[in-house]
Amino acid sequence: MRVLVVEDEVRTSALLQRGLAEEGYAVDATADGAGAVWQATEFGYDVVVLDVLLPDMDGFEVCRRLRAEGCWVPVLMLTARDAVIDRVRGLDAGADDYLTKPFSFAELSARLRALIRRGARERPVLLQVGDLRLDPASRRAWRGPAELELSPKEFALLELFLRHPGQVLTRTHILESVWDYAYDGVSNVVDQYVAYLRRKIDRPFGVKHLETVRGAGYRLRVPLLSGTG
Known part of the structure; x- marks a missing residue:
């Protein structure tokens, strides 16, 4: 899942990025309203965390511009203001939730x-x-009746495959969706985590649903019958 953090206070932005990454999100960040509008409309985010006080335009205006451009990504607004009028302004501008x-x-x-x-x-x-299930809200996953013990990144990777069943996902697509656009780590991290995931969702259950498509990427195969290999 991808989240955009829009926050100009460096310490708060860093804390949000670190915390969300530990929760398994792929996190991008920007410190101004113009960057927020561009990134949110250019890239596919699942949610935006938007501070009200920004250097070039306030969060209310950012939210209005996003909605005016047909970008309906959920927006959680952050502000130091606790006045009811500010919460109303945020919601009226198109925000979905408000946190003080x-x-x-x-x-x-x-x-x-x-x-x-x-x-x-x-x-x-x-x-x-098939018999592979995942609940994004509770962050739990199962193979049949057995609950799976997944790390945050493994959970995010499984969620990506379950949102695109039967589709071949390239390593670049996976990297940008589960990590982030500026990832500068181990080059074979996608292959490593696919291997980790297979050991938890396929191998113990005697199935091979997470497939390698040579020269292309990976695919979660849709079984013909639930629970079959």
Whole structure:
């Protein structure tokens, strides 16, 4: 899942990026309104965390511009202001939720999950392919009756495959969706994590649904019958 953090206060932005990354999100960040409008309309985000006080235009104007351009990504607004009028302004500008600083990261994370869950009409409450199931809101996954123990990145990778069943996903697509556009780590990280995921969702259950497509990438095969290999 991809999130855009729009925050000009360096320390707050860094804390949000680190916390969200630890939750398994792929995080991009910008410190101004113009950058926020461009990135949110140019790239496909699942949610935007938007501060009200920005150097070039306030968050209300950013939100209005996004909605005017037909960008309906869920927006969670952050502000140090606690006045009712400011919350009303944010919601009237097209924001989906509002959180006042200081806030607990646990609450922000819960609100983001709720926005993602209800934000886009095409998002089902439960993702399922055969007997493989994943609940984005509770961040739990199962193979049949067995609950899977997944790291945040493994969970994000499985969610990506379950949102695109039967489709070949390139390594670049996976890297940009599960990590971020500026990732500068191990070059074979996608292959490593696909291998980790196979050991948890396929191998213990005697199936081979997560396939390598030579020269192209990876695909989560849709079994003909639930639970078959």
